[in-house]
Amino acid sequence: xxxxxxxxxxxxxxxxxxxxxxxxxxxxxxxxxxxxxxxxxxxxxxxxxxxxxxxxxxxxxxxxxxxxxxxxxxxxxxxxxxxxxxxxxxxxxxxxxxxxxxxxxxxxxxxxxxxxxxxxxxxxxxxxxxxxxxxxxxx
Amino acid sequence: xxxxxxxxxxxxxxxxxxxxxxxxxxxxxxxxxxxxxxxxxxxxxxxxxxxxxxxxxxxxxxxxxxxxxxxxxxxxxxxxxxxxxxxxxxxxxxxxxxxxxxxxxxxxxxxxxxxxxxxxxxxxxxxxxxxxxxxxxxx
Amino acid sequence: xxxxxxxxxxxxxxxxxxxxxxxxxxxxxxxxxxxxxxxxxxxxxxxxxxxxxxxxxxxxxxxxxxxxxxxxxxxxxxxxxxxxxxxxxxxxxxxxxxxxxxxxxxxxxxxxxxxxxxxxxxxxxxxxxxxxxxxxxxx
Numbered sequence: 361x362x363x364x365x366x367x368x369x370x371x372x373x374x375x376x377x378x379x380x381x382x383x384x385x386x387x388x389x390x391x392x393x394x395x396x397x398x399x400x401x402x403x404x405x406x407x408x409x410x411x412x413x414x415x416x417x418x419x420x421x422x423x424x425x426x427x428x429x430x431x432x433x434x435x436x437x438x439x440x441x442x443x444x445x446x447x448x449x450x451x452x453x454x455x456x457x458x459x460x461x462x463x464x465x466x467x468x469x470x471x472x473x474x475x476x477x478x479x480x481x482x483x484x485x486x487x488x489x490x491x492x493x494x495x496x497x498x499x
Numbered sequence: 500x501x502x503x504x505x506x507x508x509x510x511x512x513x514x515x516x517x518x519x520x521x522x523x524x525x526x527x528x529x530x531x532x533x534x535x536x537x538x539x540x541x542x543x544x545x546x547x548x549x550x551x552x553x554x555x556x557x558x559x560x561x562x563x564x565x566x567x568x569x570x571x572x573x574x575x576x577x578x579x580x581x582x583x584x585x586x587x588x589x590x591x592x593x594x595x596x597x598x599x600x601x602x603x604x605x606x607x608x609x610x611x612x613x614x615x616x617x618x619x620x621x622x623x624x625x626x627x628x629x630x631x632x633x634x635x636x637x638x
Numbered sequence: 639x640x641x642x643x644x645x646x647x648x649x650x651x652x653x654x655x656x657x658x659x660x661x662x663x664x665x666x667x668x669x670x671x672x673x674x675x676x677x678x679x680x681x682x683x684x685x686x687x688x689x690x691x692x693x694x695x696x697x698x699x700x701x702x703x704x705x706x707x708x709x710x711x712x713x714x715x716x717x718x719x720x721x722x723x724x725x726x727x728x729x730x731x732x733x734x735x736x737x738x739x740x741x742x743x744x745x746x747x748x749x750x751x752x753x754x755x756x757x758x759x760x761x762x763x764x765x766x767x768x769x770x771x772x773x774x775x776x777x
Contacts, residue, residue, distance in 0.1 A: 361500040361639040363674050363776045365744045396502045397538055397634050399675055401742050403751030405691040411598040413544040413590050419579040422587050423594060426570070431704070440697040448700050451691050455701060459689040459754070460740045462599045464540050464634040466504050471632050473542030476598070493749050495675050495742040497636060497775060498502045500639040535641045536677055536773050550737040552683040552729050558718040561726050562733060565709070601738045603679050603773040605643045610771050612681030615737070636775060637641045 364391040364496040369489055372482040375446075377412065377420045380492065381478045384463070385470050387494040394468050396498015400478060401460045403491045406450035407482045408457040414477025427453050427483075450483035457481055465498060503530040503635040508628055511621040514585075516551065516559045519631065520617045523602070524609050526633040533607045535637015539617060540599045542630045545589035546621045547596040553616025566592050566622075589622035596620055604637060642669040642774040647767055650760040653724075655690065655698045658770065659756045662741070663748050665772040672746045674776015678756060679738045681769045684728035685760045686735040692755025705731050705761075728761035735759055743776060 366387040370378055380400075388398055402409055413419040431452045433445040440448045461478060464471040472478070480490055505526040509517055519539075527537055541548055552558040570591045572584040579587045600617060603610040611617070619629055644665040648656055658678075666676055680687055691697040709730045711723040718726045739756060742749040750756070758768055 361502070363639070365673060365742060365749075395504060396636060399740050399742060401740070401749065403749065403754065405689065405751065405753050410594050411544065412594060413579075416579055416581075419587065419590055422577050422579050423591060425576050426574070426591050435704070437703050438700050440691075440694055440700050442694075448697065451697055452701060452704050455688050455690060456595060456734060458597075458736075462538050462540070462601055462740055464504060464538060464632045466632075471504075471540065471542065473544065473630070475544050476542060491751070493742045493744075495776075497674060498634075500641070534643060535775060549733050550683065551733060552718075555718055555720075558726065558729055561716050561718045562730060564715050565713070565730050595734060597736075601677050601679070601740055603643060603677060603771045605771075610643075610679065610681065612683065612769070614683050615681060637773075 361499055366494040368492050370480050372488050372490060374485050374487055375482055376424060377479040377481050379414055379477045380480050384478055384494055388465055388470060391496045393465050393496045393498050396465050398463045398465055399460055399495040401493045405454055406484050407480060407490050408454040408459060409461045410457045410479050410481050411461060411476050412479050413475050415475050446485045453483045500638055505530060505633040507631050509619050511627050511629060513624050513626055514621055515563060516618040516620050518553055518616045519619050523617055523633055527604055527609060530635045532604050532635045532637050535604050537602045537604055538599055538634040540632045544593055545623050546619060546629050547593040547598060548600045549596045549618050549620050550600060550615050551618050552614050554614050585624045592622045639777055644772040646770050648758050650766050650768060652763050652765055653760055654702060655757040655759050657692055657755045658758050662756055662772055666743055666748060669774045671743050671774045671776050674743050676741045676743055677738055677773040679771045683732055684762050685758060685768050686732040687739045688735045688757050688759050689739060689754050690757050691753050693753050724763045731761045
């Protein structure tokens with residue numbers, strides 16, 4: 361049995377989804393994990409993780425458009441707006457998606473489906489450096 | 500310590516929730532896991548997982564009705580509609596629930612609460628074969 | 639490698655978020671886990687878990703206000719209302735957040751970001767005793 365903690369950083373260019381499947385698979389390969397789980401974790405409260413369709417970019421554009429409407433920037437009852445109109449919506453969009461995703465690993469590969477990609481979902485308008493922790497456990 | 504990867508398939512009859520608690524418990528029992536975690540994972544982007552009330556079927560019917568309204572099929576700005584009006588909503592409903600659920604195991608049993616069931620949440624109108632991976636880790 | 643199952647109870651005073659970061663860190667410290675994961679799990683279908691901004695309380699007040707509107711209590715099509723108007727919304731608000739959160743551990747500490755706290759999200763109006771299971775795995 362092994363336990364390994366890997367880390368990497370994603371430089372976002374503002375709101376949107378950024379695929380990190382290859383970076384996570386690189387952690388699995390580098391760590392030599394053949395069977396077990398990869399737990400991906402974002403150390404932030406204004407971005408999140410989501411597994412999503414990674415073949416057709418329009419699916420992600422529709423996702424972005426939907427979240428812009430589901431949690432609008434101009435809700436009159438928001439109090440926590442110190443960092444601008446994207447501050448509070450970013451926290452709620454994070455709460456509606458994930459801070460961690462756990463992906464099974466077998467024969468050294470993430471067991472993602474054919475169209476499944478791992479994405480960092482950036483909810484802030486400005487570019488950010490996002491820190492990702494990947495915990496590998498298994499054999 | 501042991502690590503085991505189990506798999507099973509769920510045949511859905513279209514949109515709705517399908518309880519898979521017994522199938523996951525069968526994986527735990529077959530694998531002889533006494534303490535640790537069972538990570539349930541769906542290898543798809545148009546269905547998802549959710550832990551939900553499993554005593555009264557009307558709770559799930561209300562859940563379905565709510566999701567039908569939260570992510571309607573006829574949003575005019577959706578572009579990714581190649582596979583029909585249920586295509587894009589299925590991805591978003593998946594993103595708002597889970598691709599993986601991690602359930603603690605103790606004394607050989609999933610530590611689910613009294614009313615907690617594990618459900619596959621099918622978001623497509625047509626029947627599908629859904630592939631589930633269960634990673635057992637612990638002792 | 640070690641696997642440990644810890645438990646604790648949270649007494650809620652009705653709807654809202656209750657930070658449990660210290661209780662989870664206490665489990666990690668008591669169990670002597672230096673590297674691996676802490677899986678936090680709620681054994682209920684009308685409360686949930688969320689990682690959220692823990693510095694400014696107004697962020698959580700806005701979260702509560704948003705969820706009150708996202709899943710209102712008076713939706714005319716709800717059938718599952720035996721336990722009152724907060725019954726069905728509590729299940730849906732749970733489904734839109736998490737039953738489990740997996741947090742990486744390194745050097746004996748939860749690898750939470752600077753502003754990240756672990757919160758129990760109580761969705762029922764009345765006070766409840768909520769049972770939390772923490773599975774520690776690693777070394």
